Amino acid sequence: MFLTRFTPIPDTCPFCNVWETLAHVYLECARLQPLFQLLTNILLRFWLHFSPHLFIYTLPIRVPTKSRDLLVNLLLALAKTAIYKTREGRLGHEASCDCGASFRSSVHSRIRAEFLLAASTDSLDAFEERWALSGVLCSVTPSGSLRLTL
Ligand SMILES: [Zn+2]
Helix, strand or coil: CEHHHCCCCCCECCCCCCECEHHHHHHHCHHHHHHHHHHHHHHHHCCCCCCHHHHHHCCCCCHHHHHHHHHHHHHHHHHHHHHHHHHHHHHCCCCCCCHHHHHHHHHHHHHHHHHHHHHHCCCHHHHHHHHCHHHCCEEECCCCCEEECC
């Protein structure tokens, strides 16, 4: 499937100039490797293996691992958004087009916002259950401060 069927854009990838398909944009472009390595490392800490199939179709939500599954699926969605936004940025000639850095920044922003909301509503336990699983992305210190670990 070719992107140009949906939007009037150049036929070639704005990063590597090969013929651009959806598969190239979201799976094959060499610029994605640092992001995929980061996702591989994160998912391994959740006892999951990163694969193109998982990236595209996400995890089925299962009761015993519901918190992890929901968090991983959110991370995969944020990764796809980072790919889209940095590609749009490149087409708009923006300076920063690093999808790994964009992904990490969006995860940090989301965690900080969720932490501030939880702290202000006295629900840090629920925050930890959702975001601090195994300390992969963050943790809450004994004094109640947020520590980002991604
Ligand atoms: Zn490319």
